[in-house]
Amino acid sequence: xxxxxxxxxxxxxxxxxxxxxxxxxAPTAESPAAQFIPWLxxxxxxxxxxxxxxxxxxxxxxxxxxxxxxxxxxxxxxQQIGAALNQVIKRMSAPESPIQSYARINExxxxxxxxxxxxxxxAPGLACDFPKTLGDKAQRSGYPDLRLxxxxxxxxxxxxxxxxxxxxRESSFRSFYFEPKVATNKVRDDxxxxxxxxxxxxxxxxxxxxxxxxxxxxxxxxxxxKAEFQGSNRDLYRPDAIVATSGDRD
Numbered sequence: 610x611x612x613x614x615x616x617x618x619x620x621x622x623x624x625x626x627x628x629x630x631x632x633x634x635a636p637t638a639e640s641p642a643a644q645f646i647p648w649l650x651x652x653x654x655x656x657x658x659x660x661x662x663x664x665x666x667x668x669x670x671x672x673x674x675x676x677x678x679x680x681x682x683x684x685x686x687x688q689q690i691g692a693a694l695n696q697v698i699k700r701m702s703a704p705e706s707p708i709q710s711y712a713r714i715n716e717x718x719x720x721x722x723x724x725x726x727x728x729x730x731x732a733p734g735l736a737c738d739f740p741k742t743l744g745d746k747a748q749r750s751g752y753p754d755l756r757l758x759x760x761x762x763x764x765x766x767x768x769x770x771x772x773x774x775x776x777x778r779e780s781s782f783r784s785f786y787f788e789p790k791v792a793t794n795k796v797r798d799d800x801x802x803x804x805x806x807x808x809x810x811x812x813x814x815x816x817x818x819x820x821x822x823x824x825x826x827x828x829x830x831x832x833x834x835k836a837e838f839q840g841s842n843r844d845l846y847r848p849d850a851i852v853a854t855s856g857d858r859d
Contacts, residue, residue: 649836656834661787661827665796668789672799675828682762683801687824689735690757690768693728694805694822697721701807702819709816714772714809717817721770721807722754734760740767740795748795752787753802756795765800772807775820787832802827 662673677683701708701721708717722739729737739747740756753767771784785804804825810818 658831659834661802661830661832664787664789664832665802668787669794669796671796673828674799674801676801676803676826682759682764686735686757686759686764686766689732690729690766690803690805690824691822693725693732694807694824696728697724698807698819698822700724702817704816706817711817712812714774714812714817718770718772719749721772722749725768725770725805726755729755729757736760737768740797742793742795743797744792748793751790751793751795752785753795756798756800765798767796767798767800767802768805769803770805770807772809775808775810778808785832802830 665671665673676687700706701717701724708720711717726737726739729735736758737755739749740753741747753769755768755770757766757768758764759766769785773780773784804827806823806825807819808821808823810820
């Protein structure tokens with residue numbers, strides 16, 4: 610049931626986006642919006658627990674593969690990832706680390722991605738890089754952040770580093786999102802999907818201290834759908850839409 614719901618939601622959302630590209634008048638009974646919005650309002654309770662594997666499947670055509678705890682290759686790769694993560698924590702916590710100059714923790718995510726990529730590329734039998742879109746263009750933004758390949762088996766592991774404050778593991782605030790897109794889709798393989806979580810202490814005396822890491826398998830991860838219609842300032846302040854302005858005053 611949930612797999613069908615995920616597929617319907619993605620298809621309707623794609624239809625709605627396609628409809629907005631055309632220069633058409635206000636929505637009619639046949640418009641994508643007229644079909645999608647009432648359906649979404651009626652069925653929103655059904656999208657509070659959607660398997661992430663279904664979202665990936667219907668959005669990209671690819672499978673989310675679980676880590677096999679009895680498989681020698683998966684276990685070896687996990688050990689190599691763990692060794693790299695130990696080095697990341699050690700180096701990032703060092704007083705001479707470049708990230709110590711950052712006052713805000715959300716400004717250092719790219720530094721973790723860069724270092725993890727470097728360390729995993731140096732590990733025997735592994736190749737790690739930034740995943741590419743369908744247009745074969747490397748892209749940093751969006752999920753996932755890194756694509757790791759075990760060269761002997763050809764298995765692919767997507768990695769997405771996350772930083773969180775000590776005591777924040779039980780937080781209900783959004784910490785993960787995936788936006789289905791076509792042109793900029795970076796999930797191009799049947800692969801294992803892993804979140805790499807780094808815990809940090811509050812910054813004290815200008816120093817960031819990273820205390821632990823966790824590798825999370827997303828094979829059984831469940832997500833929620835939040836429908837949101839957006840617009841930019843360029844969309845808002847169109848000359849033809851402004852009906853009064855300070856420029857009208859004498």
